[in-house]
Structures are given as C-alpha cells and as structure tokens.
Amino acid sequence: MKLAVIDQEGKQTLGIWTSVGIVNMAKAAEVYGNGGTSLPGEMMDVIREGEAAVEALRSLLAQLPPQPDRSVLISDEELSFGPCVPVPQKIICVGLNYRRHAEETNSPIPEYPILFNKFNNSLTGHQASVAVPGVTAKLDYEAELAIVIGRRAKNVSQDEALDYVFGYTAVNDLSARDLQLRTQQWLLGKSCDGFCPIGPYLVTADEVGDPNRLAIQSIVNGEIRQDSNTSDMIFACDEIVSYISRHMTLEPGDVILTGTPEGVVLGLPAERQVYLKPGDEVSICIEKIGTLTNRFVAEA
Structure with missing residues (x-):
C-alpha cells in the first residue's frame, strides 16, 4: 500500500494511491461507509496502529467500485503533498553507508554506522519548492532510502529488526557541504x-x-x-535498525535515512563541481517506492 499526506486548505488528508487516482480515505468512508470499522484519521495514527490500521484501510478500499465517485478522488488541482511522515519523533541519518560513495570521497570504510540527525524543520514534501539558503554556496543532493519504524524497538536482534519496520520512502538528504565540513559536526549543513x-x-x-x-x-x-542499488550499502537495513535500537529506543514514526550512493557533487573533481542553485530540479527515484521531485528557489 502506498500512503500519502495531502495538504488541503490547511488540513492534512490521508490519501492512498490506486490505479484510478489517489483516494481521500476520509471522504471514501463518508461515501461508501467503513463497515463499522474504526479508521485511522491521520498518517501518524496509521503508523502507530500498524497492521490493524492497514487492514482497515484495505477493507475500505475493497468496497470501492472500479470507477469510484469522483468526490473521493483527489484531483490534480488539489494534489499538494505534505511530508509522508509529518511528525517523526526522531530523524536519524547514516553517513558514508555506500562503499562507492566512501571511495569517491576518499573516506575510509566505517567500522560502525556513522549517525547524525536532522530535525522536523527540515521536512518538506514532494513537489515542494526548497529555498537555497544564503549561507551556503555548496548545496548538494543525496538520494536515500528511508526506513520508517512501526513498533517500539529496543535491543532488537538483526534477525528480527525488519519486523519493526512499518515501511519505506524516498528522501533527498540535502547537504550544505561548506557548512557540513566547517567543523567536525555535520549537523549545521x-x-x-x-x-x-x-x-x-x-x-x-x-x-x-x-x-x-x-x-x-x-x-x-x-x-x-546517481545510479546505484541499495545492495552497495555497507550496513544493511536490518543491521542499521538493530544497531540503533541497542543505543536508543526507536518509536513508531521514527525515520532512518540509510545513506547515499556515489555520484554526489562532493565526490567530483573540483573543476567539475557544480552545486545546486535556484531553478534546478532534483528527482529521487527508488524502485518500488516512487519518485520524489523538488525544485529549488532563491531564499526570500
């Protein structure tokens, strides 16, 4: 199931992709009924309630006719995507987690996952404009697979780690390289x-x-x-979830960015480095996940 957060008139609506369009699940429940089943109202509710919520949504989708009433479909004019995980408690990132990316930046292969974090102010959605901050001249893209935790996880084994995952999404781990490398701490960039x-x-x-x-x-x-495969990861998804859970409790909705492959601007020879600027458009494409696209604009 492909779930989305749609911004409509200042409110967030839970949508689900189908072959005939994105279904407004709240509207679908009004039109077709929910069979007495309690439906989650928001994306974070779906993540927290897990399989029970997913099954309730699947049951409602099954009631829809092949051509549902147009009122339950979100039109292209209304289609404004919010972050598909709106309010994670934690955004945890793994650095230098692809072998060829470590090689292109002349970095040693890490012995342990390199962890850093982002904050909720950095979240934005598909097709949203991203302002290029005036404080950087070296804004770089990073295609990444993100893990979204579905169950509280503490000290989980690698064998069981993926059982705690709700799902996956695409992320662009934007990085201001001049700010990132100004000090030994990457957070600012x-x-x-x-x-x-x-x-x-x-x-x-x-x-x-x-x-x-x-x-x-x-x-x-x-x-x-960038054109790679997650099989080039140094630490696989199950290893990452297990490792982090041994050091901190992961909560439903926590997002883990799993690193980026080779092909970023930073990895190019200095004479070929052309960083992102207003007017550029970047798409992150991940098999089975979809395509995340953003356009860059000048900071107001």
Whole structure:
C-alpha cells in the first residue's frame, strides 16, 4: 500500500494511491461507509496502529467500485503533498553507508554506522519548492532510502529488526557541504529548513519486500547523477535498525535515512563541481517506492 499526506486548505488528508487516482480515505468512508470499522484519521495514527490500521484501510478500499465517485478522488488541482511522515519523533541519518560513495570521497570504510540527525524543520514534501539558503554556496543532493519504524524497538536482534519496520520512502538528504565540513559536526549543513524532502509515498514493508535490493537514482535537471542499488550499502537495513535500537529506543514514526550512493557533487573533481542553485530540479527515484521531485528557489 502506498500512503500519502495531502495538504488541503490547511488540513492534512490521508490519501492512498490506486490505479484510478489517489483516494481521500476520509471522504471514501463518508461515501461508501467503513463497515463499522474504526479508521485511522491521520498518517501518524496509521503508523502507530500498524497492521490493524492497514487492514482497515484495505477493507475500505475493497468496497470501492472500479470507477469510484469522483468526490473521493483527489484531483490534480488539489494534489499538494505534505511530508509522508509529518511528525517523526526522531530523524536519524547514516553517513558514508555506500562503499562507492566512501571511495569517491576518499573516506575510509566505517567500522560502525556513522549517525547524525536532522530535525522536523527540515521536512518538506514532494513537489515542494526548497529555498537555497544564503549561507551556503555548496548545496548538494543525496538520494536515500528511508526506513520508517512501526513498533517500539529496543535491543532488537538483526534477525528480527525488519519486523519493526512499518515501511519505506524516498528522501533527498540535502547537504550544505561548506557548512557540513566547517567543523567536525555535520549537523549545521544537514538541518536547514527544507533539507529533508520526503515522499511522495510511504510504502508498506510488505509491498517493498527486500529493502537491500532496490535500484536508486538521483536526476538533476534531467541528467542522471546517481545510479546505484541499495545492495552497495555497507550496513544493511536490518543491521542499521538493530544497531540503533541497542543505543536508543526507536518509536513508531521514527525515520532512518540509510545513506547515499556515489555520484554526489562532493565526490567530483573540483573543476567539475557544480552545486545546486535556484531553478534546478532534483528527482529521487527508488524502485518500488516512487519518485520524489523538488525544485529549488532563491531564499526570500
């Protein structure tokens, strides 16, 4: 199932992708009824309630006719995506987690996952404009698969780790390289406003299958810049979840960015480094997940 958060008139609506369009689930329940089943009202409710919520939504979808009433479909004019995980408690990022990315930046292969964080101010959605901050001249893209936790996880084994995952989504881990590398701490270059576009869909784990075998790309102004596979990760998704859970409790809705493959601007020779600027458009494409696209604008 592909779930989305749609912004409508200042309110967030839970939508689900179908072959005939994105269904407004609240409106679908009004028109077709929910069979007495309690439906989750918001995305964070779906994540917290887990399989019971997903089954309730599937049951409602099954009641829809092949051509549902137009009122339950979100029209293109209304289609404004919010972050598909609106209010995670934690956004945890893994640095240098692809072998060829570590090699292109002349970095040693990490012995342990390198962890840092972003904050909720960095969240934005598919097709949202991202302002290029005036404080950076080196804004870089990073295509990443994100893990979304579905159950409280503490000290979980690697074998059981993926059982705690609700689903996966696409993220652009935007990085102001001049700010990131100004000190030994990366946070400043990673957490400016809008630096974590996420979505468009949160795809349930059962639909994704093995997260360690997914094609992943970034496309800048129509040119493929990153073209890899999550199988190049140094630490696989189950290892990452297990490792983090041994150091802190993961809560439903926590988002884990799993690192980026080779092909970022930072990895190019100095004479070929052209960083993002207003007017650029970046798409992050991940197999079974979808395509996340954002356009960059000048800071007001």
